[in-house]
Amino acid sequence: MTALDFEVLSYDLRRLARDIPLGWGAVQNDDYDKLIRMFDYQSYDSIENAISKFDDRIKQYFRRRWYMWQCSRCDEYLFCLNKNVTHNPNKKDQGWDIKIDGKYQFDIKGTIVPREMRPSIDLVVNNPLPMIEFYYERQSKGVRHCFQNRLFVVHHSFVEPQREFYLRCAWLTKKMAYKDFCETLDNVQLYDYRNCVAAVIFVVEKELGKAEYIIPRVKR
Numbered sequence: 001m002t003a004l005d006f007e008v009l010s011y012d013l014r015r016l017a018r019d020i021p022l023g024w025g026a027v028q029n030d031d032y033d034k035l036i037r038m039f040d041y042q043s044y045d046s047i048e049n050a051i052s053k054f055d056d057r058i059k060q061y062f063r064r065r066w067y068m069w070q071c072s073r074c075d076e077y078l079f080c081l082n083k084n085v086t087h088n089p090n091k092k093d094q095g096w097d098i099k100i101d102g103k104y105q106f107d108i109k110g111t112i113v114p115r116e117m118r119p120s121i122d123l124v125v126n127n128p129l130p131m132i133e134f135y136y137e138r139q140s141k142g143v144r145h146c147f148q149n150r151l152f153v154v155h156h157s158f159v160e161p162q163r164e165f166y167l168r169c170a171w172l173t174k175k176m177a178y179k180d181f182c183e184t185l186d187n188v189q190l191y192d193y194r195n196c197v198a199a200v201i202f203v204v205e206k207e208l209g210k211a212e213y214i215i216p217r218v219k220r
Contacts, residue, residue: 001077010074010171013067016044017165020067021060032061041066071110071168072097075153078175079108082182095148100182106151106199111135112164113156121156125214128154128200129191136193149197157205167203170211177201177213189216 001009035058041047047066051059079098080087086099096105114134117124124131135152153174155167181188181201191198202214 001073006074006077009070010169012044013070013074014169016067017169019063020165021064022162022164028065032058033065036062038062038066038069068110072108074171075108075110075174075178078171079178079182081175082179084182098151100185104185104197105149107148108151108153109135110153110155110168112161113154118156118161121158125202125216128152128216129193132191132193132198132200136196136198147194147196151199151201154200154202155204156202159205159208163205167205167211170203173203173211173213177203177215180213181215184215187217189218 035054036050038047038050041050044066047062051062054062076087076097079085082100084101086102088096088098095107097108099105113121113124114131117131117134131154132152135150136147155164157163157167178201181199188199191200200216203211204214205211
């Protein structure tokens with residue numbers, strides 16, 4: 001992705017945010033994913049045309065799935081602006097998206113706080129491990145349900161949870177967060193789960209229209 005590609009796509013994603021369904025309609029699964037070659041569709045109009053023959057449940061699934069994929073492309077681009085970050089040249093490799101300092105490999109997962117954990121969000125921020133376990137075990141039911149090192153970018157609005165797309169598109173805040181994460185990784189809290197290493201960056205909104213980030217640090 002070039003700087004111009006990012007500028008155009010990131011703008012379009014902010015513009016489309018209000019049109020994307022908040023719910024998946026179904027857990028990510030192989031049966032739906034086999035219906036179309038989603039990664040062939042680069043524009044929202046093209047994906048809309050491809051799913052026009054399906055029922056509303058499947059349409060909802062692919063609208064959100066496509067949007068999440070495009071957001072992840074922007075997230076990866078912002079990470080790779082940092083000099084100590086390498087992007088995986090193999091697009092089909094599910095093992096990792098970025099490598100930091102030549103040794104830390106992470107698959108980047110943009111997500112939200114699980115619904116049942118939102119009433120205790122302060123506890124989640126203080127100790128994300130139960131949330132990490134939830135993500136590994138329950139976020140997917142398909143071939144992509146595999147275990148690897150993951151970096152979870154967690155979006156949560158204290159103002160209104162439905163504002164997740166505002167935070168997914170908070171590109172300036174994310175750029176700062178990713179730079180901070182990559183420059184201070186030795187002080188970032190890493191979590192072990194099933195022989196994998198996980199890290200978390202929270203992108204939050206505590207006051208309407210003001211995005212900020214939280215990176216759990218090593219407690220000394």
